[in-house]
Amino acid sequence: MALSRYNGMQENMPNTFSSMLDRFFNESVNAKNYSGFTPHVDACETEKSYEIEVALPGVKKEDISIDFQEGKLTITGERQLERKEEGRRYHMLETQYGSFSRTFYLPDKVSPDKITAQLEDGVLLVTVPKDEHKTMKRQINISSTNDSKKKVSEGKASDEKVAVNTDNGKAKKS
Template identity: 75%
Template sequence: MALTRYNGMQDSTSTTNSFSSMLDRFFNESVNSRNFSGFTPHVDACETDKNYEIELALPGVKKEDINIDFQEGKLTITGERKLEKREDNRRYHMLETQYGSFTRSFYLPDKVNPDKISAHLDNGVLLVTVPKDEKKTMKRQINISSPEEGNKKVTEENAATAGEKGKSKKA
């Protein structure tokens, strides 16, 4: 008995399949049956008050097969998901799992602290935590001065400087 993939079109008496849905299935099959030279892991990215968090779905990938680099504001995650060949006379009739090398890059704002980036792989999910730099994200209040206040401040600074010079001459 051979396994065949059910595509919903075996029943020729069914007229409910529209041409559009047939094209959708065709293109979906074409995309899913491409060669397995690489894959793109699914990513969830979010931001909290203190961090940026990036989660990658990497089932079956070992931490030794993952590299994470951060340079010039770009976080790059590369790796490989390997197909383990078994010698038990298996003949695959269907292989939908994607294998091969992958690369995902993320541009982060300049307010991150690259020295404290951490990564954790658990149950096939890689979590990369990129902390925000507290000094760069701290809110500052800037006071606005008028031209009169600016001139008055300069005059006060000059008087204070002159007073200090007078004291230093007497000493």
């Protein structure tokens, strides 16, 4: 009887190196979840607008939808895995596929009717212009209760000046 060391891995170990590679790649590829992904986004603010760049390589513009409602800009779409050949067996698949949705909350000082979107080289650029009337700088004058009392008393004094009657070139108050 020969003694052999037991470490609990013999049942799980493949017999050959080739079967080990097949098992590794098949399990890692099959374990991926293709239900969705989150595209990378760069968002910035300029003096006149907000700009959102979304990395969407391989996505057609027909597969993208952009909605703006109640201050929320939502970009949704889908990147589909296209099987080019039936006999292909992937050993590695790092690209994410599936549907996606990204929502951005914008301030109320934007012009929703002037939002533009452009898809070029797999990058979607959404430009949300700021509303010029809402972002215009205004100087507000501060008044106090004393100022309003002065205006009232000045108004009475000027009324008295207006109510001056003249008789024979002499001024007299009425």
